[in-house]
Amino acid sequence: MKILVCISVVPDTTSKISIDSSKGFIDVQGLTYIVGPYDDYALSRAIELKESNGADVVVLHMGTSESEPLIRKCLALGADSAVRIDGIAKNSYQLAKEIASYVEDNPFDLILMGKEAIDYNSGQTHGIVAGLLKMTHFSPVMQLNIDGSNLTLEVEIDGGKAEVSCQLPAVLGCQEPIAEWKIPSMRGIMTARTKEIKILAPSIPSTQALISEEINETNRKQIMIPSDQLQVLVDYLKQDVQL
Amino acid sequence: MKKIAIFIDFKGTELSSYTRTLLGFADTFFGSEVAYYLFSFAGPKQASIPQLKGSVIGYQINAGNSLFAETTELRKLGDQISALSIDEIWLSKSNTSDSVAGIISATLGFQIVPNIKQITQKGDSYLIQKSIFSGKATAHSELSSSHFVGIFPKGFGSDSNAASVEVNFESLDLETSKKYSIIKVDTHEGSIPLPEASIVVGAGRGMKDPGNWGIIEELAQTLHAATACSKPVSDINWRPHHEHVGQTGIKIAPKLYIACGISGAIQHLAGVNGSGKIVVINQDPEAPFFKHADYGIVGDLFDVVPRLTKILKEI
Ligand SMILES: Cc1cc2nc3c(=O)[nH]c(=O)nc-3n(C[C@H](O)[C@H](O)[C@H](O)COP(=O)(O)OP(=O)(O)OC[C@H]3O[C@@H](n4cnc5c(N)ncnc54)[C@H](O)[C@@H]3O)c2cc1C
Numbered sequence: 001m002k003i004l005v006c007i008s009v010v011p012d013t014t015s016k017i018s019i020d021s022s023k024g025f026i027d028v029q030g031l032t033y034i035v036g037p038y039d040d041y042a043l044s045r046a047i048e049l050k051e052s053n054g055a056d057v058v059v060l061h062m063g064t065s066e067s068e069p070l071i072r073k074c075l076a077l078g079a080d081s082a083v084r085i086d087g088i089a090k091n092s093y094q095l096a097k098e099i100a101s102y103v104e105d106n107p108f109d110l111i112l113m114g115k116e117a118i119d120y121n122s123g124q125t126h127g128i129v130a131g132l133l134k135m136t137h138f139s140p141v142m143q144l145n146i147d148g149s150n151l152t153l154e155v156e157i158d159g160g161k162a163e164v165s166c167q168l169p170a171v172l173g174c175q176e177p178i179a180e181w182k183i184p185s186m187r188g189i190m191t192a193r194t195k196e197i198k199i200l201a202p203s204i205p206s207t208q209a210l211i212s213e214e215i216n217e218t219n220r221k222q223i224m225i226p227s228d229q230l231q232v233l234v235d236y237l238k239q240d241v242q243l
Numbered sequence: 244m245k246k247i248a249i250f251i252d253f254k255g256t257e258l259s260s261y262t263r264t265l266l267g268f269a270d271t272f273f274g275s276e277v278a279y280y281l282f283s284f285a286g287p288k289q290a291s292i293p294q295l296k297g298s299v300i301g302y303q304i305n306a307g308n309s310l311f312a313e314t315t316e317l318r319k320l321g322d323q324i325s326a327l328s329i330d331e332i333w334l335s336k337s338n339t340s341d342s343v344a345g346i347i348s349a350t351l352g353f354q355i356v357p358n359i360k361q362i363t364q365k366g367d368s369y370l371i372q373k374s375i376f377s378g379k380a381t382a383h384s385e386l387s388s389s390h391f392v393g394i395f396p397k398g399f400g401s402d403s404n405a406a407s408v409e410v411n412f413e414s415l416d417l418e419t420s421k422k423y424s425i426i427k428v429d430t431h432e433g434s435i436p437l438p439e440a441s442i443v444v445g446a447g448r449g450m451k452d453p454g455n456w457g458i459i460e461e462l463a464q465t466l467h468a469a470t471a472c473s474k475p476v477s478d479i480n481w482r483p484h485h486e487h488v489g490q491t492g493i494k495i496a497p498k499l500y501i502a503c504g505i506s507g508a509i510q511h512l513a514g515v516n517g518s519g520k521i522v523v524i525n526q527d528p529e530a531p532f533f534k535h536a537d538y539g540i541v542g543d544l545f546d547v548v549p550r551l552t553k554i555l556k557e558i
Contacts, residue, residue, distance in 0.1 A: 011376070013377075013490050013510075013513050014490065014509045014510065014513065016379075016509075017376045017379040017380050019380065026376070026380065091354065091355075092345075092355060093348065093352075093354055093355065096345075096349070115341075118376070118377055119375065119376055120375050120376075121357070121358055121374070121375060121376075121377060121517075122355065122357045122358075123341050123357065124341060124344060124345045124348075124355045124357060125345075126341075126345065127341050127342050127343075127344060127345015127346050127348075127349070128345040128346070128348060128349045128355075129345075129349075130314050130342075130345065130346060130349070131314060131317065131318060131321075131345055131346035131347070131348070131349025131350055132349045134314055134315065134318065135314060136313070136314055136422050136423060137314050137342050137345070137346065138311065138342075139338070139341055139342065140338065152426070155311075155338075156338050157310060157338055157339070157428070157430075158337050158338050158339065158436070158438070158439055159430050159431055159436040159439060160428065160429045160430030160431055160436070161428075161429050162310060162311075162425055162426075162427065162428045162429070163425070163426040163427040163428075164311070164423050164424065164425050164426060165423060165424050165426055166422055166423035166424075167422060167423075173341070212384065212385045213382055213383065213384040213385075214382070214383045214384075215375070215380050215381070215382050215383070216380060216381050216383065217379065217380055217381075218374070218378055218379060218380055218381050218516065220521060220534075220535055220536055220537045221536075221537040221538065222533065222534065222536060222537070222539065223537065223538050223539070224533070224538075224539045224540075224541065225538055225539065225540050226540075227540050227541060227542030227546070227547050230540075230547070230550055230551050230554055231554060233522065233538055233540065233551070234551075234554050234555065234558065236538060237499065237520070237522075237538075238558070240499075240519075240520050240537075241442075241498045241499045241519065241520055242401040242402070243466070243499075243555070243558065
């Protein structure tokens with residue numbers, strides 16, 4: 001079985017996001033980058049499946065060479081090889097097209113990724129990939145078991161969860177508690193050094209409807225209301241959220 | 244004239260409240276120069292909806308199973324939408340909206356814009372504010388208004404006071420041979436599920452004792468809100484785990500979050516930053532949460548919360 005795990009590289013969840021006004025983008029100085037937490041869950045589950053059922057696990061990331069230490073970490077966790085598409089995706093659609101085009105040339109039985117990347121929180125990449133490749137799609141998947149070519153999944157639905165069974169191939173957006181987070185072992189770190197990270201040029205020109213974009217910190221109003229004037233609060237809320 | 248597809252949801256035979264607010268918003272946004280195509284999965288054949296200024300055609304999608312549509316079914320739906328020459332698709336955020344939006348946009352090549360906080364028209368383009376970095380930042384973009392799939396948080400917009408009209412939903416058969424089967428479905432009964440709530444009341448260690456939650460529940464009931472809690476509170480079993488919001492819990496984006504007796508640790512904020520407006524009630528004027536609040540009240544929650552509930556009950 002061949003499993004592809006697509007990972008995002010994002011600022012650590014507890015990062016304070018500030019804006020570099022000269023660039024109109026977030027200030028990357030001093031930010032620590034991590035593998036997207038949901039993607040990390042997906043990867044951990046892929047490695048568990050490799051250990052229990054046997055699988056070839058490939059990690060795919062679209063990004064610059066600065067992400068390589070984190071890709072190496074994925075290899076140290078147990079992925080067999082990695083592919084880096086050398087470019088920066090402008091949106092989920094472009095990223096999904098790149099992933100789909102890679103998979104068309106290199107077929108996989110199972111494509112896993114986090115239910116969303118925690119930078120743009122779009123949560124769309126897996127759905128678009130499934131649509132492009134005409135594969136079965138579920139998200140957010142909280143449990144994943146494989147028996148032959150049969151998958152048993154627990155999927156969050158609005159107001160609850162459902163257990164479903166389906167056939168490979170499939171594209172799944174993952175979230176906790178699909179697997180335990182893993183820490184690379186010393187041996188893993190040593191063997192990762194010789195594993196291959198293949199670098200590919202992006203194959204699809206970016207088309208986008210975006211005309212311009214600027215990013216701001218989300219500013220809250222920080223209006224303090226004396227505790228004996230709750231009516232003032234209610235009046236504000238009537239206006240803001242149509243209470 | 245623009246053709247807009249809107250995915251609508253029902254609770255039983257009634258339009259869901261977030262669909263009502265989204266339709267209310269669309270009506271003000273587009274005015275009369277628009278044709279609406281309303282698509283529902285497993286909705287009724289006939290339903291009353293608020294009167295819209297544009298023309299309305301309804302479709303009831305028959306996708307074999309209402310819980311999840313198959314990729315091939317959604318691709319067929321994409322082809323139908325394309326055949327109708329639809330310009331834009333609007334949806335409310337849900338667990339299923341992501342499959343629907345992703346697969347349809349893959350078929351049509353439309354660009355998806357999720358987490359929309361605000362949208363205005365500028366000539367032929369849209370100015371959109373969307374929440375990014377889990378609500379810590381906002382992207383202001385200008386983009387072409389055609390070939391666009393917008394995903395709006397539940398509760399976006401406002402309910403219209405328009406009179407109701409009856410709409411017939413023509414059935415649209417997409418059923419294919421099912422590639423999956425459902426083994427079991429579990430739903431949380433009773434209370435409003437957190438990710439669906441448009442208003443959430445959260446409480447933390449400042450509550451002092453699990454027996455004190457009555458005032459939080461009463462406030463929540465008054466506002467038709469769901470209840471949430473901080474991590475330590477669920478860790479010591481004062482509240483159920485599915486109420487825990489934050490970095491390691493559920494991430495919520497209601498239009499209003501009211502935090503009572505929660506200090507505002509960064510791990511808690513990671514789960515609630517996406518909220519439209521935040522109200523913080525805390526007795527400590529130095530509580531970090533006040534820096535991340537739209538409205539702050541310094542006071543004893545055991546005094547403030549019941550008085551707030553009383554005022555709200557009167558409106
Ligand atoms: C890796 C990691 C992950 C974490 N994940 C999460 C997470 O997902 N979610 C989460 O919530 N936390 C998480 N935490 C814990 C987080 O750091 C805080 O410890 C926690 O959010 C604090 O909860 P609290 O605000 O309820 O309690 P406290 O910090 O104890 O705050 C209680 C507040 O109540 C106020 N108060 C007390 N009495 C009253 C009164 N009578 N009236 C009004 N106000 C009163 C106090 O002034 C105080 O500000 C995580 C921590 C770590 C290290």
